[in-house]
Amino acid sequence: xxxxxxxxxxxxxxxxxxxxxxxxxxxxxxxxxxxxxxxxxxxxxxxxxxxxxxxxxxxxxxxxxxxxxxxxxxxxxxxxxxxxxxxxxxxxxxxxxxxxxxxxxxxxxx
Amino acid sequence: xxxxxxxxxxxxxxxxxxxxxxxxxxxxxxxxxxxxxxxxxxxxxxxxxxxxxxxxxxxxxxxxxxxxxxxxxxxxxxxxxxxxxxxxxxxxxxxxxxxxxxxxxxxxxxxxxxxxxxx
Numbered sequence: 345x346x347x348x349x350x351x352x353x354x355x356x357x358x359x360x361x362x363x364x365x366x367x368x369x370x371x372x373x374x375x376x377x378x379x380x381x382x383x384x385x386x387x388x389x390x391x392x393x394x395x396x397x398x399x400x401x402x403x404x405x406x407x408x409x410x411x412x413x414x415x416x417x418x419x420x421x422x423x424x425x426x427x428x429x430x431x432x433x434x435x436x437x438x439x440x441x442x443x444x445x446x447x448x449x450x451x452x453x454x
Numbered sequence: 455x456x457x458x459x460x461x462x463x464x465x466x467x468x469x470x471x472x473x474x475x476x477x478x479x480x481x482x483x484x485x486x487x488x489x490x491x492x493x494x495x496x497x498x499x500x501x502x503x504x505x506x507x508x509x510x511x512x513x514x515x516x517x518x519x520x521x522x523x524x525x526x527x528x529x530x531x532x533x534x535x536x537x538x539x540x541x542x543x544x545x546x547x548x549x550x551x552x553x554x555x556x557x558x559x560x561x562x563x564x565x566x567x568x569x570x571x572x573x
Contacts, residue, residue: 347498378558382499389551389566390491390499395559433499437558442515443489448498 348373348434348446355452361422364449366434367415372444374415378437381410381419384448385430394419421451429453456480456562458552463567466542474537474567476552484508488528488535489560492548492569502550505535520546542571 349367356362366373366381373379379397382390392401394410397417407428409420417436421428434446462474476488487510490502503516505526514526525538535552549566556562 376558380559382560389563390560391563392556392559392561395561396557399557401556401559401561435499435501435559440515442517443501443504445491445499445501 346444348436348444350432350434350446350449352447353450353452355454356421356424357454358424358426360424361420362424362451363421364419364432364434364451366417366419366436366446368417368436368444369415371440372436372438373412373417375439376437377412379410379412379417380435381408381417382433382435383428383430384433390433424453426453456554458554458562458564460550460552460564460567463550463569465570465572467573468542468544468571470542470571471538471540472542472569474539474550474552474569476535476537476564478533478535478554481554483533484530486554488526489553489555490524490526490535490537491551491553491560492546493551493566494545494548497548500548502537539569542569544571547571 381394384390397412398410432449457479459477487506489504503526506513523541528535551566553560553563
């Protein structure tokens with residue numbers, strides 16, 4: 345199972361909105377709604393911020409939103425804040441009952 | 455509060471074996487599948503494997519890079535899951551996390567345990 349494709353880096357200024365794409369295939373992202381997103385700060389464990397394509401766990405800011413179209417999922421962060429600077433990973437459930445992650449995207453807040 | 459605590463990471467020689475543990479608390483452990491995810495230094499996340507609950511026959515599944523070498527198991531009486539790693543390679547060097555799912559996402563993570571494979 346190949347890793348999902350994410351841009352290596354994105355950047356934005358405080359207050360702006362950015363989007364991170366996650367492209368898979370009809371065997372993972374395009375097959376079901378088990379797409380999730382994680383935020384990871386240096387030296388820390390990943391934190392779930394979006395699950396089931398667009399749901400937010402309790403306590404996660406509504407500045408984070410998710411969507412999906414075909415084989416591509418997207419994470420949008422609105423009203424960028426300095427503390428949003430982190431690595432972001434997508435993940436999807438596959439038709440072989442395994443999971444696959446994206447390669448990760450480094451978000452820089454300018 | 456849901457807690458997952460990994461342990462057992464160590465320095466091991468190529469070709470060696472190591473067994474990691476994941477101790478859980480704060481939730482009904484026996485109801486949940488447990489997953490292992492790893493991350494090499496400076497690299498992305500990689501799904502390693504999982505074991506489902508007794509209700510789902512303790513079914514296991516593995517990522518392609520570890521299949522046939524790693525085995526996931528659990529002891530519900532001890533609220534603990536395990537990752538037995540055999541025939542270790544230098545490319546298995548990573549921080550290993552255990553986690554569980556909330557719907558289609560991994561909602562709780564441990565702090566990770568470092569496995570270093572080197573001669």
